[in-house]
Amino acid sequence: MEGNDGGLPEVCIERTVEWVDTDAAGHQHNSVIMRWVEAAEAEMFRRLELPEYFPSAPRVQQVINYRAKLWFGQRVTARLSVQQVGRTSLTFAFEVHGHAHKKSPGGLAAHGTFTTAYVPADSDGAQPWPDHMRAVICGAGVQSARAGKA
Known part of the structure; x- marks a missing residue:
């Protein structure tokens, strides 16, 4: 697990756009972005060894800005970081980047x-x-969550 500039946790995961992730236009369905982000969130809390986070941390707000299409078979990287720790809340920031693909330069x-x-x-x-x-x-x-866990 990496850390961001503020020392808060950050994690990256890679996925491939599968057929089920696409819509009738042939690119990613809007909902798949949050599925990948949630997979990164699960990986983060596994690495932090905090399984009790999930049954007690409902979403209270989310914002997604779409910038480019992702295509079937394209590799993607989802990066998630804890942006702010409040008294009762956590705010996360995320980015999903596509790797180069025959239909896209990536980004x-x-x-x-x-x-x-x-x-x-x-x-x-x-x-x-x-x-x-x-x-x-x-x-x-x-630090202990990082040690021995690539």
Whole structure:
């Protein structure tokens, strides 16, 4: 796992645009961008060893800006970073880049942000992040998450 300039976690994953990821026009369906971003999010929290994040971090906002088409068979890289750690929320930034392909020179295909809130199972609303989760996300545990995990 990499870290961004602020020392917050960042991760990249690679995928291939599969047939199921395309729409009738032959390029990626709009929804596939968030599936790849969510796959990067899952990888990030596996590497941080925080499985308890997922059942308690619903989306409260997301923005996607589409810049270029991605085509069946094209390789893509999804980069996700924690942009801001709030008292009860996390804001992530992401970019999805296409690699060179016969129908595209590659480059930035989509970018955006999304925010999750910490809502534990026994709560009806957002609560402050637990200290141990905040410590890992803010860097106290990132070095151990990086060690031995490429």
